[in-house]
Amino acid sequence: MNADKKVAFYTLGCKLNFSETSTIARNFVNEGFSRVEFEQEADVYVINTCSVTDNADKRFKTIVKSALKQNPEAFLIAVGCYAQLKPEELAAVDGVDLVLGATEKFNVTSYINDLTKNDIGEVHSCEIEDADNYVGAYSIGDRTRAFLKVQDGCDYKCTYCTIPLARGISRSDTLENVMNNAKEISEKGIKEIVLTGVNIGDYGKGEFGNKRHEHTFLDLVKALDTVDGIHRLRISSIEPNLLKDETIDFVANSDTFVPHFHIPLQSGSDTLLKKMKRRYLRKVYTDRVAKIKQTMPNACIGVDVIVGFPGETDELFLETYNYLSELDISYLHVFTYSERANTEAVLMDGVVPKNIRSKRSKMLRGLSVKKRRAFYESQLGNELTVLFEGENKEGYIHGFTQNYVKVKTPWNPALVNTLRKVKLTTIDEDGLVRFDFVDAKVIA
Template identity: 80%
Template structure:
């Protein structure tokens, strides 16, 4: 009987792409992959440490695994495993903790799979994480996350990612194109480009700061890969999203009109405290440029509430800035103190109940922005990519500009692209539509 392995991924799209690569390593060693809620011999948890919640969730996931199989071997990898390996190793039930350089070699650390009395740690100094491991996910039949870059050279005062993932480094252009080709051959319709700081794409291995290729050159090259229906750019810093990229996407065969651009604050005072590499005026310029080229484009925004020094007036400055901006939705992060960051020692700590209140206000604004964006799209002709899950009798999908639609479940629609006309917004906030012509199979 093959040994069974199950995976749980916390955090970002990049983690999902890396979990898929680790899973393929297990498959090549003869392991059978099963769902995390099924009984397995090994449970691998890919951790995140962006927020306090991700830290807390780790313990409950370990308990979940032990409940299913108390004898199972439990391994932790990922960002939290790099930052606080001993903390994870001390969690009851954890047998193995692997840092940034070891996680892709996890099968080398597995011997007899018997439970350890104490968690075993293999963790590097983060300076040693100077090599690049490419990865992509294809667990979801409709889209794949393609990793093109890792690490970050930015020094934002709230962020632990450089400590968890090391310096900025990239895959070679040839490798990215080869991976994209492999994905397209698996009948996956959409590729999402992912990384820690993908706009910084092109820096080589071993701390080489020279860009072999630019992000714009990567976008141009991927647009020519045959067999890919859609390409989507995940989060990209506003200072690295250049006019040439925006203009190219507006005319592209495959890149879709959807951008996710971290803002973090609408106050220049706070942006300076955060050591971001732009002021809010540049952000306005990026949004205006996108909307000028693609009026129907969807623009998502990351924003942090409760950062040290965020007074009521500075929060309202951010709220009003976002309210007036032509954006489509927000990802709201409530600031949480992280060890070994500059922000953790700043004055002006915002009480947690105030952080929660501000977060709720911005989530309300996000719902309003999304509704307005959806209403603006009614009556337009779009193309939808349908997903594979039957959710209470409905099939869902996303248009190229990230409008979420729903229709009565029809398995024939799964993983197909269909031309539609957006018609009405349902009470759950999703959009109904009419097929523009007969269903295309």
């Protein structure tokens, strides 16, 4: 029935969303659909939404319009966090035919009886308390790395965050299922796996619902270290209070796990960390960075930080800025605070004007550029391994070292998805690093 039908996907938001989009796409292909690029004409367009920031909400309407431009009669489906939080709002957007919530999105093909457009979007959305089952997922993006979902949901009650409302309680995949997915990825010739989830350090909590899980995050890391054919494993984002010494020590001695950590900070002020209801204070963060650098001096450390949170005075912002300036980190992901409905923060006093939020964001982005440059400079002269990516970007091929230094060299298709040993030499004017090959041998 679907043999001549085409489906296209658009993903907003995080790596976790990308892994889930890929899994949903595979379900469509198994049902006989052929997958095409979002910019092409399709019979069905699936938009996987995000609701972390106001901007992601606004972009949804633009994406809907661009799909309908390709095919005004296309059947449009919205899934993801925004679809769970505000299904009626999405269903009311002109051209949207179907909105699926947190648990329904993985059965999307069963909700399509025919592809006739609806006058108003149809909604199938559970109460978030019922989202206690676990669906594994992984994505294969540029043929060189895969995002592997190991955990979903969150039990934290950060005052700015809607993710627990959009994704439900913390729950984890079984170790057996994670390992099976990792082996599938390896069999496709992919060299690197990035672990992803909402709160992956919480792995081992609630296998299905709140049932006791028999494994910990360290067990997961140790098991994945043994997967044949995977040359790199990257932990991705992990909460500082959940990044334990034994995990850091294991990564430091692993041949597969790479020395790269992304650790959310959100604020360098204890006053604001308490208002945000984060589960640590600044000292814990300082200790984690020191421990990583002590065991892996060349490790790359990325930081999430929020600017403009209610009550963030000039003094408190400078406290964060100065703290990050002194800290031995490599780059920042800066988020401008955005009011989200049904969060505690939206009712707090001390609202920071939008123009000040924007100015502070610009200051921290500038600091990030300096930090990245300093980190790259510290790596010049080092011999490192690069995994090359699959895209020809203006005559260059790019790749990343194990500690996340981005490199470039003139396009050579023979390098795609290979690991090569290089010596970093200079930083180009675009901020990327040039190198010399150490030898002609392909590692993998």
